[in-house]
Amino acid sequence: DQQVKQNSPSLSVQEGRISILNCDYTNSMFDYFLWYKKYPAEGPTFLISISSIKDKNEDGRFTVFLNKSAKHLSLHIVPSQPGDSAVYFCAASARGNNRLAFGKGNQVVVIP
């Protein structure tokens, strides 16, 4: 049972424009959410996170928005750069749980 879902598996965006990645979750116990970026043949790298007590967290070009009532979060990248071309994974965890639940990932291609 997929507790974290990322639809629209691929996204193409022009350099300089905004990339928006969406993620939905089903487990109401999740209280911490993360985004990872992954290049081919490398391990994922942590990008940004948000706690359930917030609805927005911003770090440079990356902003994560959380809508708890809709069980939905999104990652905005603006402006998009060619180096942002990668697979992005959404992940979630519940308090006291050692594990992360990952989505299947979104492929982002930034066109120069």
Add this chain to the structure above:
Amino acid sequence: SQTIHQWPATLVQPVGSPLSLECTVEGTSNPNLYWYRQAAGRGLQLLFYSVGIGQISSEVPQNLSASRPQDRQFILSSKKLLLSDSGFYLCACRTSGTTGEQFFGPGTRLTVL
């Protein structure tokens, strides 16, 4: 900050052969350790996690096993590989007592022929 080492980086093995993948962690003590597999076109599947030496939790029934002989060493093994064991294997760690970030190693690409 922690550094995660995995080896080998790539591995090609015949069906039925044994497997041993090693992960070591530097820069942290008593971490939680994790093994994930990413199959082609799929997401990250958690295989095993460990909260301490000798403590292993298995997430899915499978052909693989894990061991944690030392605090910062995590080993993934198989006695007989199957074709379906092919994939990209990732070791991750999380410093105990922190919030949820896990940090990943560089991965091992395993191809079973």
